[in-house]
Amino acid sequence: MSLISLKFLIFVVIAVVGYYLIPKKYQWIWLLVFSYIYYISSGVKIVFFLVFSTAVTYMTGLLLQKSEEKESTLGKKKIKARKRKIITLALLLDFGMLGILKYTNFLLGSIGSVLGSSVPEFDFLLPLGISFYTFQSAGYVLDVYWGKCKPERNVFKFALFVSFFPQLMQGPIGRFETLAVQLYARHSFDGQRIERGVRRILWGYFKKLVIADNAAMFVNSIFGNVDQYSGLAIIGVLAYSAQLYGDFSGGIDVVSGIACLFGIDLDENFRRPYFATSITDFWHRWHITLGTWMKDYIFYPISLSKWMSRFGKKARKKLGKQIGRALPICIANIIVFLVVGIWHGAAWKFIVYGLYNGLVIGISGMLAPQFRQWKNALHINDKGKGWMVFQILRTFVLVNISWFFDMASNVPDALKMMRYAVTKFEISELFTAGIIPLGNNNPKYIMLVIATILFGCAVLFVVSVFQERGLTEAELYRKVPFALRCLCYVAILFILPVLGAVPVTSGGFIYAQF
Amino acid sequence: MRNFKRTFFVVIILIFCVAVTNVANYVIIPYSYARITMHNIASEEHDILYVGSSHGLCGIDPDIVEENTGESGINLCFGGEYLRDSYYMVKEAASHHTPKKIVYELDPGYWVSPENQNGDFGRLYYEMPLSKTKCQYFFAKMLDADFRTIIFPWYNYRSQLLRIKDTVKIKGSQEYDEYDPAYFNDIVESYRKSGMIYRNRIEGEKSFDNFVLWDEKNIQEISKTYFEKLKVFCDEKGIELIVITTPIPRETQEMYEQQYADADQYFRTYFEKQKVEYYNFNYMDLGGFNRALSEFADGEGHMYGDTAEKFSGILANTLKNQ
Known part of the structure; x- marks a missing residue:
């Protein structure tokens, strides 16, 4: 279920309305049911992997606690060794599953190319969001192992922690100590919170549809035809900067906004990364979780x-x-x-x-x-x-x-593009036939797309400068009357179809493939 | 009181949004052949419905088939038509009049590529009158589409903002009220009342824009599902279902010989199991029919109008001698 499909929006509306209509003590069950419906909608078979990961980490948590309780009778050393065995096995199972599904063909292919012969590949299913929920689950068992948190005894509550649907596809990678409490808490309807959630969703769609999807048209052409667009390597990588940030942070804004509708605050995953002053700083601001x-x-x-x-x-x-x-x-x-x-x-x-x-x-x-x-x-x-x-x-x-x-498709292409980026620059290639899909080779249209990307980036830059100076959106919006705020939302809503591109890959988010 | 004011304001805003969208729909969405197609299937009775992709749209002239067989027909093929679309088009048409035959034009590429958002399905959905089929189509397909396609139907045509004046003018004209296809005629192509697009011979490089090669590994289960649904529907209604693959340039077939042969083998076996007649005109003796690239508008296999007329004659004979 794509985040930009009508089905997903209707699904979210039903989930939110029901969430506040049912008795509060059942809210977490409601979320669990919707999370599994969401996951099953992408394929029934892949649920096995989610259930497997949930079962392994749930059991590990309980076993670790049980071992701890026996510390007085068996002795510290013995318990430590036992706990180490349990955690090793759990991590092997969790990461083993991820490794087999995601990396077997890569390893076989690499071995094949070293041996100079073709090695048969496996037709493995790669479950959606497996990298995210595996890391989230592994984080939980390690926290229990180190005594940072107590294990969850209710298997269904734990299943919700692993499968909470907004963050299942592309994160953020949640921590049990901060996320679980919110998931199991009882939430009352709060209009301001709903407005905040809607605002964040709209902002996320703006980043994804207006910036990322427009930039993606150039990125796909330039990176997909390195030699044909050799004079545009620098523009290609700059467009990719805009696309990746718009796509990933936009997606995170959408899922965080949805979580907010349920009264849940997900961990922040971005903090104006392109304002970083070093690569270390960049990684403190990019994909923070x-x-x-x-x-x-x-x-x-x-x-x-x-x-x-x-x-x-x-x-x-x-x-x-x-x-x-x-x-x-x-x-x-x-x-x-x-x-x-x-x-x-x-x-x-x-x-x-x-x-x-x-x-x-x-x-x-x-x-x-x-x-x-x-x-x-x-x-x-x-x-x-x-x-x-x-x-x-x-x-x-x-x-x-x-x-x-x-x-880039591979390392040689990446190196070639880097070389082109410093040795060649040919702006006229931007107007080559075919650079934008769907036959829009009209230079005016290409200029319009470029202007849209620049407009989107300019809006993002201004907002980021305000945020960097410490002005929070809540503060900003508090000063604006309700009517004006609504008009702003309507304006953004209409900007999405006017300036947003047709998603090249049917609305796919880059990090949803992980 | 404050809450009432806020709710009232939100309602006003929603009404405003709906009004703006409706006005935008009127002034931005251009007059399209989908309007004529939808009108024709509701107002005329046809013996044969042709469904399929743009190859069928440019390659099958129902009037020529009628001249040869006496069976009237309408071409319901469109660019980017997947089996899911074909199924609901057939259902909608059959709700007005049950045809004798359905001819499904099969482009193997559509069976191995996921449905994208670039086809004309939005136009057809928009022009489809409110009906049970439209609702089913909505739940089966439109729900999965980008939310903007549904909430803002004008969104797919925003590149035509500069043509608002023309759009408003044509929508207020007699041509529009009378479903006249002459409006679509230009130097490249003309639209026939029977639903076919007649491609004129024009000079220029022949493209391979939307070419998807057959690879059985990539087969989309949804294509099989909807083909089987279509078969069940036809059986229930007593409609004969025939599948064809229109000719492609010989040069293209030679270039990808193995892939075309694999696709042919796969579909022969599949349709035999389904007990459906399958005619792949790329592997049949077509007499004097010229399959050189010069007879096609592109390398993919969209026929020029005169080529399509010749092919439609061959198709008519095939249907007659079945």
């Missing part, structure tokens, strides 16, 4: 592990204090981003994408003292606006380099 998941469940366990501290000590002895201290963090970052890359998809380009980010962050961390020295030597005022703008632009360029790997 994945970033924090990686930080909590991979980065810290690696960087605080015994073997890493031993390695750090050795490195400090052999390489000096400064490098010795930074090297373990650098390695942990590279591992984290390697996983981020693999999470994005089963292809070498994603592995390179992850490694690139890890290396930039790792090396920047190691060279941080040198950067400080150079800054001092050049008398750069790092509190000044000029320096900040430079940092933002520098980060934007670095991020765009990573987008080449993310969007």
